[in-house]
Amino acid sequence: MKQIIASMFFAAILLASPEDGELNYPQTSVSDHVDSLFGTQVADPYRWLEEIDGEETIEWIEAQRDFTEAYLSGIPNRELIRERLRGITEYTRRSMPTVKGERYFFSQIEEDQDFSVYYYHDGLDQEPIPFLDFNEFPEESNLSQGGISYSRDGELAAWGARESGSDWITLRIRDVSSATDLDDIILWTKHPMVAWNSDNTGFYYIRYPALEEGEEHTALSTGNMIWFHRLGTQQSEDSLVYERPDKPEWYLSCGMAHDQRYLLIYAGDGASLHKNGLFYIDLQDENGEVVELLNDFDAYYYPIENIEEEFFIETNLDAPNGKVFSINLSNPERENWQTIIPESDCVLQSVSLVNQNTLALVYSEDAVSRVQLNTVTGEFIKNIELPCPGSTSGFRGELDCSLAFYSFSSFLHPGEIYMYNFDTGEAELYWEPETGMDLDQFQSKQVFYESNDGTRIPMFLVYPRDITLDGSNPVLLSGYGGFGVSMTPSFNAVNLVWAEMGGIFALPCLRGGGEYGEEWHLAGIREKRDNVFNDFISAAEYLIQEGYTSCEKLAVIGGSNGGTLVGACLNRRPDLFGAALPAVGVMDLLRFHLSTVAWLWIPEYGDPESEKDFEFLYRFSPYHNIEDGTEYPAVMVTTADHDDRVVPWHSFKYGARLQAAQAGSAPVLINILESAGHGGGAGLSRYLSRRADEYAFLGRALGMKEFGTE
Numbered sequence: 001m002k003q004i005i006a007s008m009f010f011a012a013i014l015l016a017s018p019e020d021g022e023l024n025y026p027q028t029s030v031s032d033h034v035d036s037l038f039g040t041q042v043a044d045p046y047r048w049l050e051e052i053d054g055e056e057t058i059e060w061i062e063a064q065r066d067f068t069e070a071y072l073s074g075i076p077n078r079e080l081i082r083e084r085l086r087g088i089t090e091y092t093r094r095s096m097p098t099v100k101g102e103r104y105f106f107s108q109i110e111e112d113q114d115f116s117v118y119y120y121h122d123g124l125d126q127e128p129i130p131f132l133d134f135n136e137f138p139e140e141s142n143l144s145q146g147g148i149s150y151s152r153d154g155e156l157a158a159w160g161a162r163e164s165g166s167d168w169i170t171l172r173i174r175d176v177s178s179a180t181d182l183d184d185i186i187l188w189t190k191h192p193m194v195a196w197n198s199d200n201t202g203f204y205y206i207r208y209p210a211l212e213e214g215e216e217h218t219a220l221s222t223g224n225m226i227w228f229h230r231l232g233t234q235q236s237e238d239s240l241v242y243e244r245p246d247k248p249e250w251y252l253s254c255g256m257a258h259d260q261r262y263l264l265i266y267a268g269d270g271a272s273l274h275k276n277g278l279f280y281i282d283l284q285d286e287n288g289e290v291v292e293l294l295n296d297f298d299a300y301y302y303p304i305e306n307i308e309e310e311f312f313i314e315t316n317l318d319a320p321n322g323k324v325f326s327i328n329l330s331n332p333e334r335e336n337w338q339t340i341i342p343e344s345d346c347v348l349q350s351v352s353l354v355n356q357n358t359l360a361l362v363y364s365e366d367a368v369s370r371v372q373l374n375t376v377t378g379e380f381i382k383n384i385e386l387p388c389p390g391s392t393s394g395f396r397g398e399l400d401c402s403l404a405f406y407s408f409s410s411f412l413h414p415g416e417i418y419m420y421n422f423d424t425g426e427a428e429l430y431w432e433p434e435t436g437m438d439l440d441q442f443q444s445k446q447v448f449y450e451s452n453d454g455t456r457i458p459m460f461l462v463y464p465r466d467i468t469l470d471g472s473n474p475v476l477l478s479g480y481g482g483f484g485v486s487m488t489p490s491f492n493a494v495n496l497v498w499a500e501m502g503g504i505f506a507l508p509c510l511r512g513g514g515e516y517g518e519e520w521h522l523a524g525i526r527e528k529r530d531n532v533f534n535d536f537i538s539a540a541e542y543l544i545q546e547g548y549t550s551c552e553k554l555a556v557i558g559g560s561n562g563g564t565l566v567g568a569c570l571n572r573r574p575d576l577f578g579a580a581l582p583a584v585g586v587m588d589l590l591r592f593h594l595s596t597v598a599w600l601w602i603p604e605y606g607d608p609e610s611e612k613d614f615e616f617l618y619r620f621s622p623y624h625n626i627e628d629g630t631e632y633p634a635v636m637v638t639t640a641d642h643d644d645r646v647v648p649w650h651s652f653k654y655g656a657r658l659q660a661a662q663a664g665s666a667p668v669l670i671n672i673l674e675s676a677g678h679g680g681g682a683g684l685s686r687y688l689s690r691r692a693d694e695y696a697f698l699g700r701a702l703g704m705k706e707f708g709t710e
Contacts (some may be wrong), residue, residue, distance in 0.1 A: 023071075023667055026063035028656045029056070035590075038611040042590065042624065049652040050591075052103055053214065054642075057652070059640070064655070064670045068636075071669060074651070075696045078405050082495070082692035086495045088500075088580050089688065091435045095392045095547075096405045096417055096640060098122075103154035103176075114683035116145055120154065131179040132159060142675050144683065146170075149191020151200040152260065157233075158203060160192040164642040165598075165677020168216060171205070173231065186235055190221070195256040195263060198283070202230040204241060204263060216645035216663050221597045222248045226265065241281070242252045242290055251600065257306050258399050265290065273525065273603035274316070274484060274518065280329075284584070285498045293332055299534060305353035306397065312359070312376065320518040322348030324359065326376075332532045335345065340378045346370070347517045349486070354502075355422040360395035364416050366446070366458050367488050367515040371395075371406070372526040384420065384427060391488040405430065410489040411444040411462045411505075435493070440500050441465055444489070449508075449542035452534045457509040458515070459539055460489060462633050464499050469547035472501040474702045477540055481510030481532035482561040483604055484521040501695070501704060504548055508539040510565075526606045527616045533568050540576050546655050553699050555579040559638075560646060560678065561586065567622030574632045579666075579701035581694055582622075584678055585637040587654035589621035590614070595647045631664030632699035636694065639674035648672065666701065 017676070026656070033047040051057050072078055094121045097104040097613055104124060107116040115134030121127060137143050146160030146169040146705060155175055160169040168266065171186035171194070191206040209222050219588065227241040229235065242265060245249050249270040254263055267277035278294040278301040291696035294301050299317035304398040309329040318323055324341035342349070346363040354360055361372045369392040392411030394417075402422045419430040442464045451457050467473060476498055480487060487509050495505045508514040512524025512532040524532040545547050554577050558566040563585020570580050586592050586601070590608045593599045606613035618624060635658060639651035655670035662668050676686070698704075 002009055009021075023298070023665075024666070025659045026060065027069050028060060028659065030660070037590065037618075040614075040618065042618070044653075046653040046656045049656065050649040052647070052649055052652070061201065061651075061672055065672055065674075068669045068671050071667060072693050072696060075700055077597040077699070078692060078696040081695050081699075082689060084500075085236060085494060085497055085692055085695075086685070088437065088497055090682065091414075091433050091493075093415060093433055094417065094431055096396055096407050097430075098150060098152040098396055099401055099403075100152060105136035105150055105154070105157075107148075109684070114685050118148065118157070118159075122248075130511040131176050132157070132174055134161075135287045137464065148191070149194045149196065149203070150176075151196045151203075152198075152518050153200055156196075157199060158186075158194045158196075158205075160189075162677065164675040165640060165679060166217065166499070166642050167644050167677065180628060182231060182234075184229065184231055184235075186229060191224075193255070194427045195254050197228075197256075197259040200347075202228060204228050204256075206253055212596060218595055219641060220595065220646055222598060224252050226254050227254055228411065235460075242279075249599075251611055255303070257303075258465075259306065259308070259450075262306065267295075268600075269297045270602070273298060274521070276300055278313070282322070283414040292325070293329070301583070302351075304359075307353075307357075307376070311355055312351075314348065316518050321346065323519065324351055324361075324677075335550050340376065341374060347486075347514065347686060348395065352404070353399065355402055356396055356399055358408075358422065360404065364397070364486060364488065364515060367460075367486060367509045368446075369408075369488070382425070387416070389489065390471050391490055392484050409491045411460065411491060411495070412439045412442055414439075414491040414493070417583075437493070437496070439496075447542075449538060451511075451531070451538040455511070455531075455535070457508055457535050457539065459506060460487075461504060461506050462495060462499055463504065467502075471544070471547050471550045471553075474501070474547050474554060474698070474704050475506055475543055476503055476548040476698070477506045477508070477536075477543065477554060477556045478562070479508060479510055479536045479539070479556070479558050480560075480562040480564050481512035481524055481535065481565055483512070484514035484518070486514040487517075487559075492593050494688070498695065501699065503704070504541060504543075506539065508535065508678035510535040510539075514614075526613065529605075529616070529620055532565060533572060533620075536565055536569050537573055537576065552578045555581065555702060557581040557583070558585070559583040563587070563646075564589075564622060568620055568625070570632065570635070571622060571625040571627070577633045579634040579636075579698050581636055581638065581698070582651075582654075584640065584643055584648075585622065585650060585652040585654070587622045588624070588645055589617040591645075592650070596644050598646070602628060609659075623650070626657045628661045629663045630661060632658065632662050632666060632668065633664075634668075634697070636667075636669040636671055636697050638671045638673065638690070640673040640678065642676055643678045645678040647696070 030045045033041045033044045055118045094108045095106045097106045103120045105120045107118045109116050113135050117130050118129035118132040119130050125271040142164050146162045148159045150157050157174045160171050167190045171188050173182040173184045189207045194203040194205045196203045211219050211584040227238045228241050229238045251268045253266045263281040265279040269275050279290050281291050299315050302314040304312040307478045310326050312326050321343050323343045326338045346365045349364050350362045357376045359374045363370050368389040371384040392408045394406035395404045404420045407417050411481045414433050414435050416432040417430045418427050421428045510532050556566050563582040566582040606617050637651050637655040639648040659668045
């Protein structure tokens with residue numbers, strides 16, 4: 001029934017698209033600011049926009065908001081798209097259960113809700129009981145979820161809230177049974193997960209030094225530390241556990257081993273890429289000294305779990321695709337390490353130790369998941385069959401529990417949850433959402449294309465089954481290509497609205513990601529970032545050559561590092577695209593390292609203060625490579641006023657420069673989300689509103705026939 005309504009909906013919006021006409025952009029002051037960098041004179045005419053709280057900047061933001069809203073409100077079907085997006089997402093979504101003590105915890109969003117509700121039940125056959133509902137908070141509080149950590153006995157939960165989408169989190173402690181909060185409040189943290197002590201009277205957490213008022217969203221975030229908080233006390237009474245003022249480039253996190261004897265400390269090295277130290281504190285030792293178990297920073301080391309003094313660790317040491325080894329605390333020397341799971345041709349994505357002595361291994365093969373079970377001594381047990389090519393995660397469970405849960409999704413599988421029973425060796429469907437959608441009308445497939453240097457790149461496509469490859473189809477090409485992040489099949493009903501509109505959604509697995517392991521990642525960083533841009537451009541050319549679309553019908557979209565990608569490719573090939581949506585991107589690659597946590601990205605992007613790195617950063621930087629007199633396609637730059645990860649002045653400067661340089665008639669909009677952070681505004685409704693704006697903008701820019709242009 002929902003699909004019939006959807007078809008009637010899109011048939012009903014064959015409305016005439018208004019003419020763009022001449023666009024009178026808001027006036028933006030231009031300064032003569034020039035930096036001399038390694039003998040190169042670098043103009044920065046919009047440096048003043050970095051003063052994001054300055055009076056002139058605030059006036060400029062309001063003018064750009066008014067201009068963008070006036071343009072978008074002139075698209076007649078904008079509200080209808082928003083209604084359809086809301087309708088297609090009106091189904092219940094649920095997280096995998098987490099087992100703590102005798103309780104099973106999960107979160108759920110009902111079809112009419114904006115936020116998650118957290119539940120527990122005392123057995124899988126018992127009715128779930130809600131204990132934390134973000135929908136009950138006043139809308140004006142603008143809070144969003146910031147993570148949750150359950151005590152081992154399941155009686156308490158440390159839950160985090162973000163205000164206006166900021167990365168800063170306020171932690172509170174909730175008594176699960178009574179659904180009320182204790183008086184404890186933790187500030188100055190960006191890490192939602194805490195490590196509860198053995199008797200659940202307190203927890204270890206990560207915090208940063210307090211900042212002066214007004215600096216929270218721009219000042220550098222360095223020098224994080226590990227503290228211990230005892231319940232019932234003020235944060236000012238907390239005790240410092242570990243800090244490294246001599247290593248400001250380190251970033252710390254911590255977790256508790258299963259037996260709660262060891263506090264594990266992960267020390268990431270911001271000066272290197274995907275390398276860390278692994279330390280621990282034996283909490284039974286009265287001295288409580290930090291033992292630097294692995295401190296060479298020569299690879300990444302992720303602790304999986306321990307059985308007494310034997311720790312199982314995932315690493316890429318001499319294994320770009322990942323492997324598992326064990327290390328015994330009584331004989332930790334390298335010559336005593338034992339390889340448990342050697343490197344394979346597939347990429348090891350995650351490892352869990354469950355059911356006392358079983359390793360659940362999730363591999364990626366051509367960006368598609370496969371699951372394998374092995375013993376803790378390495379012997380193969382079995383493969384777990386998945387419904388179709390897609391993505392899986394989870395295998396959560398306590399070591400002494402015979403059940404483990406995992407999720408599966410693909411572009412057309414909306415997040416099913418499975419339960420594996422180690423006693424029977426069988427998996428069963430535990431929960432699946434009822435979307436009410438006719439998913440059979442869509443098709444997804446994986447194709448492979450060659451980049452400019454002959455590298456074979458996988459790409460996923462989602463589109464209506466009745467599509468004709470005559471070059472007339474609107475395509476939304478999404479990309480990321482960085483930080484070792486893999487683009488894998490996952491369900492997003494919003495993408496299916498695009499398909500309902502007759503569009504094709506395309507997702508390539510660019511170099512810089514993690515789809516083929518660390519070597520694939522390293523092939524797209526620093527001076528090799530040309531590979532990422534070329535992979536994305538080659539994807540666009542493939543889609544045109546194969547008859548999926550044409551330049552006029554091709555739109556590109558990307559957020560964060562993906563926004564940087566879109567901006568860079570738009571500079572290189574403005575003729576290739578009909579529209580572009582760069583969101584919250586790192587657009588000034590010469591000054592990105594000066595704000596909040598962005599200094600951590602130097603190993604990925606390069607160091608602007610190094611002459612060697614400056615040469616390629618200047619060449620890649622989206623802001624600095626916009627050319628006057630160029631006919632750019634329709635562009636809507638999106639950022640958020642409370643983004644304290646990629647500060648909004650990146651998009652301010654980039655958007656202002658692009659408006660000034662535009663020689664064509666296509667619009668350049670700067671969409672500045674209010675009271676929102678890096679992930680956008682709080683709640684599902686605000687997310688859908690933003691996506692409706694994007695689809696309305698693209699429909700007009702690409703001349704989609706559903707929007708009344710032939």
